[in-house]
Amino acid sequence: MIEQQYIDLFETYREEIDKNATPGLNNERDAAFESFKKLGFPTSEPEDYKHSDISRAFDTELGLNLRNIPIPVNPYDAFKCDVPNLNTHVFFLINDRYYDKPRSNPSLPEGVFAGSLQTFSEKYPRVFNAYYNKIADYSNNGVAAYNTMFAQDGFVVYVPENTVVEKPLQLINILRGGVDLNVNRRILLIVGKNARVKLLVCDHTVDDVHFVVTQVIEIAAEENAQIDLYELEENSEKATRISLLYCNQQERSKVTAAGITLHNGYTRNDYRFKLLGEYAETHVGGLAISDKKQHTDNFAFLDHAVPHCTSNELFKYVLQEKSTGVFCGRILVEKGAQKSRAYQSNHNLCVSDDAHMYAKPQLEIYADDVKCSHGLTTGQLDVDALFYLRARGIPEEEARMLLMVAFTKDVVDMVRIDILRERLEYLIDKRFRGDLLRCGNCNVCK
Amino acid sequence: MENLLEIKNLHVSVEGKEILKGIDLEVKKGEIHAIMGPNGSGKSTLALVLAGDPRFEVTKGSILFDGKNLLEMKPEDRAREGVFLSFQYPVEIPGVSMVNFMRAAVNEHRKYKGEEPISASDFLKLMRDKREMLGMDSQLVNRSVNEGFSGGEKKKNEIFQMAMLNPKLAILDETDSGLDIDALRIVASGVNKLHTDDNAVIVITHYQRLLDYIKPDVVHVLYDGRIIKTAGPELALELEEKGYESLINTANTK
Numbered sequence: 194m195i196e197q198q199y200i201d202l203f204e205t206y207r208e209e210i211d212k213n214a215t216p217g218l219n220n221e222r223d224a225a226f227e228s229f230k231k232l233g234f235p236t237s238e239p240e241d242y243k244h245s246d247i248s249r250a251f252d253t254e255l256g257l258n259l260r261n262i263p264i265p266v267n268p269y270d271a272f273k274c275d276v277p278n279l280n281t282h283v284f285f286l287i288n289d290r291y292y293d294k295p296r297s298n299p300s301l302p303e304g305v306f307a308g309s310l311q312t313f314s315e316k317y318p319r320v321f322n323a324y325y326n327k328i329a330d331y332s333n334n335g336v337a338a339y340n341t342m343f344a345q346d347g348f349v350v351y352v353p354e355n356t357v358v359e360k361p362l363q364l365i366n367i368l369r370g371g372v373d374l375n376v377n378r379r380i381l382l383i384v385g386k387n388a389r390v391k392l393l394v395c396d397h398t399v400d401d402v403h404f405v406v407t408q409v410i411e412i413a414a415e416e417n418a419q420i421d422l423y424e425l426e427e428n429s430e431k432a433t434r435i436s437l438l439y440c441n442q443q444e445r446s447k448v449t450a451a452g453i454t455l456h457n458g459y460t461r462n463d464y465r466f467k468l469l470g471e472y473a474e475t476h477v478g479g480l481a482i483s484d485k486k487q488h489t490d491n492f493a494f495l496d497h498a499v500p501h502c503t504s505n506e507l508f509k510y511v512l513q514e515k516s517t518g519v520f521c522g523r524i525l526v527e528k529g530a531q532k533s534r535a536y537q538s539n540h541n542l543c544v545s546d547d548a549h550m551y552a553k554p555q556l557e558i559y560a561d562d563v564k565c566s567h568g569l570t571t572g573q574l575d576v577d578a579l580f581y582l583r584a585r586g587i588p589e590e591e592a593r594m595l596l597m598v599a600f601t602k603d604v605v606d607m608v609r610i611d612i613l614r615e616r617l618e619y620l621i622d623k624r625f626r627g628d629l630l631r632c633g634n635c636n637v638c639k
Numbered sequence: 640m641e642n643l644l645e646i647k648n649l650h651v652s653v654e655g656k657e658i659l660k661g662i663d664l665e666v667k668k669g670e671i672h673a674i675m676g677p678n679g680s681g682k683s684t685l686a687l688v689l690a691g692d693p694r695f696e697v698t699k700g701s702i703l704f705d706g707k708n709l710l711e712m713k714p715e716d717r718a719r720e721g722v723f724l725s726f727q728y729p730v731e732i733p734g735v736s737m738v739n740f741m742r743a744a745v746n747e748h749r750k751y752k753g754e755e756p757i758s759a760s761d762f763l764k765l766m767r768d769k770r771e772m773l774g775m776d777s778q779l780v781n782r783s784v785n786e787g788f789s790g791g792e793k794k795k796n797e798i799f800q801m802a803m804l805n806p807k808l809a810i811l812d813e814t815d816s817g818l819d820i821d822a823l824r825i826v827a828s829g830v831n832k833l834h835t836d837d838n839a840v841i842v843i844t845h846y847q848r849l850l851d852y853i854k855p856d857v858v859h860v861l862y863d864g865r866i867i868k869t870a871g872p873e874l875a876l877e878l879e880e881k882g883y884e885s886l887i888n889t890a891n892t893k
Contacts, residue, residue: 576694581730581784584690585744585800586718586751595743599734599783 195252196233200226203342206259213261214345217314217321225331225341232335244519244551245461245490247336250405250433255375257343258288264369266399268292280612281363281393282307288368288376290346302356310347310379320351324383328411329439336435340377340407347379350392354385354415361391361421361610368396368432373403380410384418391421391610398429408436414446416470421609424452425617426460427629430485433459442502444470451478451607453617454489455624464493468502479508480604482624483516490519497526497533500560506537509604511597511625512548522567523555530560537567542574542600544593594625642703643668643808643839644689649700651681651688651864658684660864661700666808669836673850673875674843676861677883682843683727685861686812690724691717705807718744719751721807721838725797725814732784737796740784741766741803748804769802773829790817798829805833810841815849827852847879862887 203210203226211219234248235241258264268285282299284307285292291309299307306313314321331338348364368376384390398404414420428434434457440448452462466475481489495504510518524535541550554567574596582592601621608614623629644666651659658681666672674682688695689702691714702709709717732740745765746756757765770780773795785793794814801809811830815823830853834840842853850858850872858874859866860883867890868874878886 575730575732577730578732580690580692580714581726581732582735582740582744583714584718584724584726585740585804586715586747587740587743588715588747589713591743591747592715595735595739596732599732602734 194233195248196229199251199339200230202257209259210343210345213259215311215314217318217325218311218344221326221341225338228331229335229338229342232338234335234339241492241521244517245488247435247461250435250459251375253403254373255403255405256370256372257375259343259345261290261345264288266367266369268365268367281361284308284348284362284364286348286364286366286378288370288374289344289378291348302358304353304356305358306349306351307362308349310349310381311345313349313351313381317351320383324411324413325381326411328413328441329409329437334437336407337409337437340379340409340437343377344379344409347381349381349383350390351383352385352388352390355387356385357388358390361393361613363393363395366394366396368398368400368404368406368428370400370402370404374405376404376406378406378408380408382410382412382420382422384414384420386416386418388415389419392423393610393613394422394424396424396426396428396434398432401429402431404428404432406432406434408434410436410438412438412440412448414440414442414448414473416443417445418443419446420448422448422450423608423610423613426452426454427456428458430458430487432457435461437463438465440466442466442468442470442473442475445472446470447474449476449607449609451604452480452491453604454479454481454483455620456629457483457487457489459488461490462492464491466494466504467496467498468504469498471499471501473502475504476607477504477506478604478607480601481510481518482601482621483511483518484513485516487516489517492521494523495525495535497524497530497535500529500531500533502530503534504536507604507607508539509601510541510550511544511600512542512550513544515545515547517548518550520552521555522553524557524565524567526558526560526563526565528559531562533560533563533565535563535565539567539569540600541571542597543571544574544597594622597625598622641668642666643705645703647701649688649702650698651684652696652698653684653694657698658864659688662864662866664859664866666839666841668839670857671834671840671842671853671855673855673858674841674861675845675858675875675878677887680861681864682861683812686724686727686810686841686843689717689722689810690714715747718804719748723801723804723806723809725794725801725809725811727812727816729785729793729797731786731788733786735784737780737782737784738766741800744800745803765803769799772802772832773799774825775799791819791822794818795822795826798826802829802833807838808841809833809838810843812843813845814842815844815846823849824852847875850875860886862890
């Protein structure tokens with residue numbers, strides 16, 4: 194059993210784990226541990242994980258930095274993210290730890306907290322306890338349980354009610370290590386009534402070892418809150434990223450979440466939204482550009498629990514060489530959730546003969562006055578468009594590139610930070626040309 | 640004048656079916672040729688084959704363009720040598736802006752000739768001049784290629800691209816279809832302005848109407864994959880009056 198070594202590890206090092214975390218974080222471990230013993234890691238057995246056997250990633254020797262041995266890195270030197278044009282407040286997580294030496298204290302609006310999960314759990318225990326692990330559900334998911342067992346730190350943004358954070362926040366996740374490493378990262382986003390915030394999260398790998406990262410993102414969007422969360426993955430081919438995003442939305446809240454998988458190894462992203470208050474609105478998008486043997490699995494679950502909510506999904510894949518894409522989009526309209534509007538689109542390009550796409554829309558509707566739709570296409574580049582471009586003197590390779598970049602455009606257009614959108618267009622173009630620096634520098638900011 | 644285009648005994652098939660059955664055609668610099676003929680006679684096939692559409696197979700014959708073997712060239716090289724096809728059905732390309740598309744095309748032409756890429760200001764000026772020449776809405780060039788354009792806007796956009804690329808040989812495949820009288824006049828005057836002694840135009844059309852504005856030197860009738868008659872501009876008027884029937888009957892009894 195793959196899980197046994199992790200169960201043993203947890204029991205053996207429980208004291209060390211607790212000692213290097215805070216009581217708030219430690220309180221959850223026992224229940225999570227019980228869950229994990231029951232659930233284990235997902236294999237390809239359950240329907241939701243059919244094309245991504247998560248357990249395999251753990252079937253190897255992985256180190257965990259439970260004693261919080263400092264990893265020598267100055268992210269400011271490594272990333273030069275001191276960046277004029279994006280103009281964000283920048284934060285770092287080195288593996289799963291908050292990097293506690295901010296260059297300057299960001300001038301955030303009064304009452305806003307952005308920083309370490311440990312610090313937050315001690316400074317704001319009441320808020321922490323009200324949200325931490327209250328949105329994620331570890332009784333149902335082995336990865337969420339595992340992450341909660343080992344999570345010792347992470348990043349929090351807390352925006353109290355009626356507060357608007359104008360300048361986008363940026364979190365840069367850096368993977369560093371001398372040996373193959375398991376990293377268990379937490380992100381908690383609490384946005385109060387009428388509050389607003391935009392967060393960009395960038396994933397980078399520095400060292401050439403295997404990283405297996407679990408990440409649990411919990412988002413609480415209170416009444417009329419507005420949240421934008423953009424994730425950009427630029428990990429190495431040796432990285433495995435298993436991300437679970439859980440979001441609870443209250444009345445009239447609006448959440449836009451987009452994940453751009455620009456470079457990766459093996460990726461599974463879950464987007465689990467619960468629309469719990471009327472007139473809540475969700476826009477969720479995903480874009481994967483892959484080649485070699487890269488694997489990207491996006492799983493979206495939109496739960497319309499109450500009437501008058503809107504959800505919009507757009508997932509796109511450009512698969513080259515021997516890469517694999519997986520998309521499952523589940524929409525649940527619960528009984529009584531009348532006037533729900535739920536739209537889903539998934540469009541995929543298999544550019545090479547050896548690329549594989551597995552796509553599955555899943556609509557379960559238990560209300561009778563709703564508007565739901567889904568559209569799914571998987572195909573190759575349009576030959577007519579290709580010829581049209583060539584007939585104007587654009588070489589075939591260049592024409593293909595133009596069409597692939599064009600294909601990604603509507604996902605990028607979901608991004609509501611102008612300068613980031615432009616930056617993404619530039620990076621996507623570079624990615625297709627094969628000259629993207631996949632690590633070593635923060636491409637967003639440089 | 641020397642021949643710009645020289646087609647000899649051209650046979651073309653698509654999916655095993657022969658569509659062009661031995662075309663001979665010579666076009667000299669400075670000339671305007673019209674190709675007419677009933678539906679399904681092979682006019683558009685000829686146009687697409689000249690542009691290098693990979694769906695068609697040339698089974699026999701030769702095409703020389705400016706003394707070079709056109710059939711050996713890729714579509715992009717033909718374009719950069721100076722062949723331009725105004726498509727009968729311009730393709731919509733969502734996500735590719737007209738500006739980026741034209742900049743890429745113009746710079747590929749320049750690169751081919753060993754020239755530096757066009758400067759941003761020169762490019763914008765070029766775009767504006769050509770757009771104004773064709774009375775195009777400035778919004779159109781900011782949109783994606785042909786996306787959401789009306790039929791008439793798409794045809795204007797083809798001539799706009801022609802103006803941007805300044806080809807040696809322009810092939811206009813039913814550019815008049817879908818145009819109202821005013822748009823037709825603008826498009827035709829655009830073509831006439833671009834026409835010089837150094838380039839040539841092949842106009843494929845069903846109607847005399849366009850030829851009132853773009854005056855051909857030579858008119859050909861294509862029927863069942865062959866040119867069955869070649870004459871002066873008076874032939875178009877005659878066809879407008881009498882239709883193709885008598886010509887076709889004569890051809891069939893030969």
